[in-house]
Amino acid sequence: MAQNSDFHDDSALLDIHDKPSPLAWAGLSLQHMFSMFGSTVIVPLLVGLSPSIALFSSGIGTLLHIMITQRKIPAYMGSSFAFITPMMALMKTTGYPGIAQGVIGVGLVYLLVAGIIWAIGSAWVDKILPPIVVGPIVMVIGLSLAGSAATDAMMKNNHYDLTYFLIALATLGLAIFFNMAFKGLIGLIPILLGIVGGYLISVACGIVDLHAIAVAPWFKLPPFEVPGLSYPFKIDWGAIITITPIAFVTMTEHMGHIMVLDELTHRNFFKDPGLNRTLAGDGVASLVAGLIGGPAVTSYGENIGVMAITKVHSVYVLMGAAVFAMLFAFVNKLNVLIMQMPLPVIGGISFLLFGTIATSGIQVMIDHQVDLGKKRNLMIASTTLVIGVGNAYLQLGSFQFTGLALATIIAIILNLVMPQEAASEK
Numbered sequence: 001m002a003q004n005s006d007f008h009d010d011s012a013l014l015d016i017h018d019k020p021s022p023l024a025w026a027g028l029s030l031q032h033m034f035s036m037f038g039s040t041v042i043v044p045l046l047v048g049l050s051p052s053i054a055l056f057s058s059g060i061g062t063l064l065h066i067m068i069t070q071r072k073i074p075a076y077m078g079s080s081f082a083f084i085t086p087m088m089a090l091m092k093t094t095g096y097p098g099i100a101q102g103v104i105g106v107g108l109v110y111l112l113v114a115g116i117i118w119a120i121g122s123a124w125v126d127k128i129l130p131p132i133v134v135g136p137i138v139m140v141i142g143l144s145l146a147g148s149a150a151t152d153a154m155m156k157n158n159h160y161d162l163t164y165f166l167i168a169l170a171t172l173g174l175a176i177f178f179n180m181a182f183k184g185l186i187g188l189i190p191i192l193l194g195i196v197g198g199y200l201i202s203v204a205c206g207i208v209d210l211h212a213i214a215v216a217p218w219f220k221l222p223p224f225e226v227p228g229l230s231y232p233f234k235i236d237w238g239a240i241i242t243i244t245p246i247a248f249v250t251m252t253e254h255m256g257h258i259m260v261l262d263e264l265t266h267r268n269f270f271k272d273p274g275l276n277r278t279l280a281g282d283g284v285a286s287l288v289a290g291l292i293g294g295p296a297v298t299s300y301g302e303n304i305g306v307m308a309i310t311k312v313h314s315v316y317v318l319m320g321a322a323v324f325a326m327l328f329a330f331v332n333k334l335n336v337l338i339m340q341m342p343l344p345v346i347g348g349i350s351f352l353l354f355g356t357i358a359t360s361g362i363q364v365m366i367d368h369q370v371d372l373g374k375k376r377n378l379m380i381a382s383t384t385l386v387i388g389v390g391n392a393y394l395q396l397g398s399f400q401f402t403g404l405a406l407a408t409i410i411a412i413i414l415n416l417v418m419p420q421e422a423a424s425e426k
Helices: 022-047 051-068 081-093 096-120 124-128 131-143 146-154 162-181 184-188 190-204 210-215 237-265 270-292 301-310 315-328 332-339 343-367 375-389 403-417
Strands: 077-079 297-299 394-396 399-401
Touching: 022 051, 022 077, 022 081, 022 184, 022 190, 022 301, 022 315, 022 332, 022 343, 051 077, 051 270, 051 297, 051 315, 051 332, 081 096, 081 237, 096 237, 096 270, 124 270, 124 403, 131 237, 131 301, 131 343, 131 375, 131 403, 146 162, 146 343, 162 184, 162 190, 162 343, 184 190, 190 301, 190 343, 210 332, 237 270, 237 297, 237 301, 237 343, 237 403, 270 297, 297 301, 301 343, 315 332, 375 403, 399 403
Parallel strands: none
Antiparallel strands: 077 297, 394 399
């Protein structure tokens, strides 16, 4: 993989530092914003936070992450699902002030770990993350989300709905059609066009609340929650301890996303700009989110899927998406319009986005000629896939290692302790 800052990936339609034309730029950025919108706002909706603040947090967090990583990593930061359960519990007891301290604590933990890695270096990354570990983990990142995509596509109020599923399939079909049949600008934004087409079909089927859109005011100031201004600041160690340790779980997810981006862009971001900078970018993004009223944020697989499909890896496109997200946080009518995004549309487009991530993991093993005929490789890949996709988790009190985190840890341990050859292969 390339490490030279002058490297240009000619296989990409737009590489990391390429700038699109203004019209294409707007379309590509909106495509990324629409792709992450559903997941980013569903977290605050479940917890009881402001969706517009979460949207603003995702935008400013993305810009900060890109700045800290020296504009070298095309990553979008959105609301993290890993913190939903503790945030819901704290909302019933401490309200947002307690959640804020936990989210700020998450940011500080990331910065602490980033500082340690800066001091000791990251040469160990190549040893613990060879292709036989990276490939299955990347597959798990995509496949572990398959269940939520299918649920969104099929289920209405926990019951199977044929109309929902047909809308999901139509959305998927439109995205594939625009991707395969067109060149130029239309060929660059198949995800956006698929989402818009699915939305219009949903309107025709009567599952979009047009009245809510019509009566919504055009502009509305997001309800920012600033410690010391919006509420008295008082340290709540219980709230901090409830949320902060989960940062170590999301760090493994963060590293998984960096692995995917490495393969996608033919670079090694663990070395340039370095894992210390990528973690610091995540940490600062969550820190700022906690200071303005948002949930903890993390890099988003949905946006990685968009890049994989379009072969557009430009950081300027991601920066544009971040700016649109911040603006939409104030444009209330547009915010409400997107919040009415039907679940089958999200599910249908997720079939493509999450599947693309999973196939990137297969490509990792193909490119590095990983031999699954070797028992060692077969044991690592098989165990990682089933634990991760099955979402087996390790529960230690209130602390939980989810399927992806647990699969990552087990894959790393197996790679470090297993011999290169089984006794029967010698």
